Amino acid sequence: KTKTGDLLIFTVSTNETDGFKRYIKSTEAYDLSVKVLGMGQKWEGGDMKFRGGGFKINLLRQALKPYQHDESLIVMFTDSFDVMFLGTKENIIKNFKTFNASIVFAAEVYCWPEKSLADSYPKTESPYKYLNSGGFIGYAKQLYNLLNENRLKDKDDDQHYFTKLFLNTEIREKYRIRLDHKATIFQCASGAADHLKLIESSDGYYALLNEITGSQPLVLHGNGPSKLYLNSVGNYLSKARSSSTNDCLDCPSINMPYVGEFPIILMGIFIPFDTPFMEEFLEKITKLQYPKNKIHLYIFCKVESHLHIINNWISENKEYLSVKKIEPNEGIDEPLARNLAIERCKIKNCKFFFSVDSVVHLDDPTVLQWLIQEQKGVIGPMLLRPYKSWSNFWGSLSNEGYYARSFDYMDIINNDKRGVWNIPYLTSCYLINSTLLPLLSGAYENGKLDPDMAFCQTLRDKEVFMFVDNRIDVGHLINPEDFDPTKVNPEMYEIFTNKYDWEQRYIHPNFSMSLREDVTPIQPCPDVYWFPIVTPRFCKELIQMVESYGKWSSGSNQDERLAGGYENVPTRDIHMKQIDYERHWLYFLQQYVRLLQERVFIGYFHDPPQALMNFVVRYRPDEQPSLRPHHDSSTYTVNIALNRRGIDYEGGGCRFLRYNCSITDTKVGWLLLHPGRLTHYHEGLLVSNGTRYIMVSFVDP
Numbered sequence: 001k002t003k004t005g006d007l008l009i010f011t012v013s014t015n016e017t018d019g020f021k022r023y024i025k026s027t028e029a030y031d032l033s034v035k036v037l038g039m040g041q042k043w044e045g046g047d048m049k050f051r052g053g054g055f056k057i058n059l060l061r062q063a064l065k066p067y068q069h070d071e072s073l074i075v076m077f078t079d080s081f082d083v084m085f086l087g088t089k090e091n092i093i094k095n096f097k098t099f100n101a102s103i104v105f106a107a108e109v110y111c112w113p114e115k116s117l118a119d120s121y122p123k124t125e126s127p128y129k130y131l132n133s134g135g136f137i138g139y140a141k142q143l144y145n146l147l148n149e150n151r152l153k154d155k156d157d158d159q160h161y162f163t164k165l166f167l168n169t170e171i172r173e174k175y176r177i178r179l180d181h182k183a184t185i186f187q188c189a190s191g192a193a194d195h196l197k198l199i200e201s202s203d204g205y206y207a208l209l210n211e212i213t214g215s216q217p218l219v220l221h222g223n224g225p226s227k228l229y230l231n232s233v234g235n236y237l238s239k240a241r242s243s244s245t246n247d248c249l250d251c252p253s254i255n256m257p258y259v260g261e262f263p264i265i266l267m268g269i270f271i272p273f274d275t276p277f278m279e280e281f282l283e284k285i286t287k288l289q290y291p292k293n294k295i296h297l298y299i300f301c302k303v304e305s306h307l308h309i310i311n312n313w314i315s316e317n318k319e320y321l322s323v324k325k326i327e328p329n330e331g332i333d334e335p336l337a338r339n340l341a342i343e344r345c346k347i348k349n350c351k352f353f354f355s356v357d358s359v360v361h362l363d364d365p366t367v368l369q370w371l372i373q374e375q376k377g378v379i380g381p382m383l384l385r386p387y388k389s390w391s392n393f394w395g396s397l398s399n400e401g402y403y404a405r406s407f408d409y410m411d412i413i414n415n416d417k418r419g420v421w422n423i424p425y426l427t428s429c430y431l432i433n434s435t436l437l438p439l440l441s442g443a444y445e446n447g448k449l450d451p452d453m454a455f456c457q458t459l460r461d462k463e464v465f466m467f468v469d470n471r472i473d474v475g476h477l478i479n480p481e482d483f484d485p486t487k488v489n490p491e492m493y494e495i496f497t498n499k500y501d502w503e504q505r506y507i508h509p510n511f512s513m514s515l516r517e518d519v520t521p522i523q524p525c526p527d528v529y530w531f532p533i534v535t536p537r538f539c540k541e542l543i544q545m546v547e548s549y550g551k552w553s554s555g556s557n558q559d560e561r562l563a564g565g566y567e568n569v570p571t572r573d574i575h576m577k578q579i580d581y582e583r584h585w586l587y588f589l590q591q592y593v594r595l596l597q598e599r600v601f602i603g604y605f606h607d608p609p610q611a612l613m614n615f616v617v618r619y620r621p622d623e624q625p626s627l628r629p630h631h632d633s634s635t636y637t638v639n640i641a642l643n644r645r646g647i648d649y650e651g652g653g654c655r656f657l658r659y660n661c662s663i664t665d666t667k668v669g670w671l672l673l674h675p676g677r678l679t680h681y682h683e684g685l686l687v688s689n690g691t692r693y694i695m696v697s698f699v700d701p
């Protein structure tokens, strides 16, 4: 039996979709108890994107039967998958009573489904003129009787049904039916997003303020096309976040390290186009902290030139449960390859499908343990292109279904707000719970859409939420644009487009130590400084680049590469311009070398550094074994050792005559920085065996 003035809430849902779970959470946030009708039954209400929904009303009528004589019990009905509660029972009842009505319906901006009925409505100034049947509230007895004034079939449209009843003035007055024109209880979001503002409420949570009516609605309905709006503000409302501490209150907690058994997963690795830094990509996959004998591998490689590295990697990693590889010559396109991965996941009885694209670098090996524990249907870690606002998710969608920036996008990518975010588009790296796979057959194929767009469209159509977690930083994205795999050592050219990864591979790990005030720079000769700057790999690859180009200068004074056509102290060399590396090298000078220069030659600033001569020198006993004493045409000179004394060659080094000081134990990747003129008259010492390579720049000639 119910108490006087009690509130009984009904909803209908036949299965526990993400929207339903969100609805239930919102009722829990305000201690509301709700009776769910239809759970586990077959949905008989038609396709709600068109007309339908009579099913809901017929279930409700049945459920109200026991209360048909109760004149004080207040009954509320709401849809579930696109509805959230924003307030307490007390406020709902209080606001209901101010209507002095028996039944109150939600009101919305659009007259639907029969536009022509708009003229039959009573006139109102409010933008919410028309009945919406996704939410209503009334006394049990009157509601029950109203539902018996007329009958509808399961597949009939419930909103149409109620609109007809409401527009019948006799019935309207008999039951004292009113519409919630001021959205004091029900807010329908369609056409109203501009009226609404998320505010920080005095209770430490977020609330929704209707700036037109001044109300703070208690039930928010993402009717019609406003579902994405609801998803977006839903990240804040119903106590999902604290406005006072800025904490996510609704985010699953994660055990690190992982406790319990590791479920079987299928890891799909997709290489749909030429991607730089594949080596590191695969290394990070290898290092994932997840038992390999719980992972089925599925590799789609559409790039002939990457096959070699993939095959090597597969043969070095034999512990995986199984490996399925799709090669370019099989003629399987990307959407199909992705769809097949889902089918394979089903066949292998996996618990999760983990999809990773070749642009994804999973720097934190715990990422999988993290994602498994999120308890979401579809979830990915937030990944960014370093130093950029490009990410693997969109905060909002344009009307055409493409990227739109959400009000909180920058806050999320800057980590000013951390949490697990319901978003309309997610790509590159995500984990899918296998319970969803039956919905996702063919998900990656949809007309002309890119496979990622098609996939997200499918998820949205099936009302599956996508989440992105920015609570931890587990990796980053590669930018594959402008990558030219036809070059020798093409990653060397990625200093602009993928600077972060370029540094990881090519900048000496101790480089930044030299910039510290408390570290005294090494000075092997007066005003000659010595710094680690690039990795041995950089040196090796630069040598490969010049050697494969191969057109070494003759070592004579005539040099048509120079503006004057004459070189006073010629070396056997290849200029960076000749291997299309000049721009890159100048940027390197500006980004790294300049900082060292400013650290040791105090008070000299020249940004960006200029250099017309940037070249690799080759010394060989039978070619040019040494370089006679000279001044450089530079303010300061950069001289990097590219290979190893005592292993690759004997002898060599640089001698400063004024100080009778030589540096012969040069180290690969280490840079000598010295003034070019006047005091630093110098020579290149004789190479007696092998080949010595150095990289030289005359900075600020």
Ligand SMILES: O=C(O)CCC(=O)C(=O)O
Pocket: 571, 617, 627, 632, 639, 653, 654, 682, 683, 684, 685, 694, 696
């Ligand atoms: O061999 C060396 O280390 C010095 C090279 C040099 O002085 C130059 O190329 O101008």
Ligand SMILES: [Fe+2]
Pocket: 630, 631, 632, 637, 682
């Ligand atoms: Fe020199």
